[in-house]
Amino acid sequence: MADGSSLKNRLLAWIRGENSGLSFEGVALEVFAHQFSQNQPYRRYCDALGRTVENVTDWREIPALPTDAFKFPAHLPRSFDPSRVTRHFLTSGTTTDVRGRHEFEDLELYEASITEGWRQLGLPGISNPWFLSQIPDSNRESSLVHMFEVLERESEGNGQWMIDGSARIDSAGIGAGEPVQLFSTALALLRWMESADRQPLPEGSWVFETGGYKGLRETLAPDAFRERLGDFLSIPANRILNEYSMTELSSQFYRWPDEPAHRGPSWTRIRVIDPQSGKPAADGQPGYLEIVDLANLGSVAAIRTQDLAIATGDSEFVLLGRDPGALPRGCSRSSDDLLTKR
Secondary structure, eight states, X not given: OOOHHHHHHHHHHHHTTSOTTOOHHHHHHHHHHHHHHHOHHXXXXXXXXTOOTTTOOSGGGSOOEEGGGGGOGGGOOOSSOGGGOXXXXXXXXXXXXXXXXXXXXXXXXXXXXXXXXXXXXXOOOOSSEEESSOOGGGOTTOHHHHHHHHHHHTTTSOOEEOBOTTSOBOOTTTTSSSOXXXXXXXXXXXXXXXXXXXXXXXXXXXXXXXXXXXXXXXBOOHHHHHHHHHHHHTOOGGGEEEEEOOTTOSOOEEEOTTSSSEEOOTTEEEEEEOTTTSSBOOTTOOEEEEEEETTOTTSOSEEEEEEEEEEEETTEEEEEEEOTTSOOOSHHHHHHHHHTOO
């Protein structure tokens, strides 16, 4: 088994398109072997399931760790020495929920996954981004805010940050000049729509939104949300890009409204698990979404979410929503808490 540094370098080259000779299957099994060896909480979990490097021979057999495992500080799923932690991100959680913590030795794979995934999936260029978000220095523990910071670099630092230290939204100038790329959570956009008059964007603008559509005071279905947002910003609803990811992952999945499913980059795979049998759901049938993200080298590559989905391809799924028995969480909730604080 290659050491972590060698494996990371090969993963980086593969993600950047510099080593096309690698296969997902081979790299996934290498990543599993590394994490099984170096990540003691994950190894105990695998042992309890009877899965080891000796009997896992296919990426579909790699055990997926539930996201709740990131909520136990004494047993974090970390595949490197804790003395080498340089950065961490926290899940948003709720006022009563324990927040999950994802630790990183460095952010090279994480940031490469953001930028190279964006390019691989053919998403638009970023030249005039506006972020309905806190500035990065005000929330270093948010993976979404850091993602926005990484995407801002793609515009050579031309971004505008719209939420100030007093949680006020400053949109002055957004409707003038060049087309805008507006990045936000769904709930932050909803709060803006509730508190302001229509804000037409220049022709050619588009929106990136993420997080759930279930507000604390109002609930909107995705189609109704996009229709309302398109009217508020005077843009076509098909110019609103939805992103799916979470703090426990390093990669992202995207869907335009006229596309049937969320799509992820080539270093990811998805599985949908039947809630009753615990086995892969039959074709076209719903179940719990599991994601294998090889950019998660420093923690755990296979993650069991609390979302329901239908698989439509190796890295594609139709998102049905959150398990109704799960607690609300995520970056969208965090933005709502910020904008409604007293």
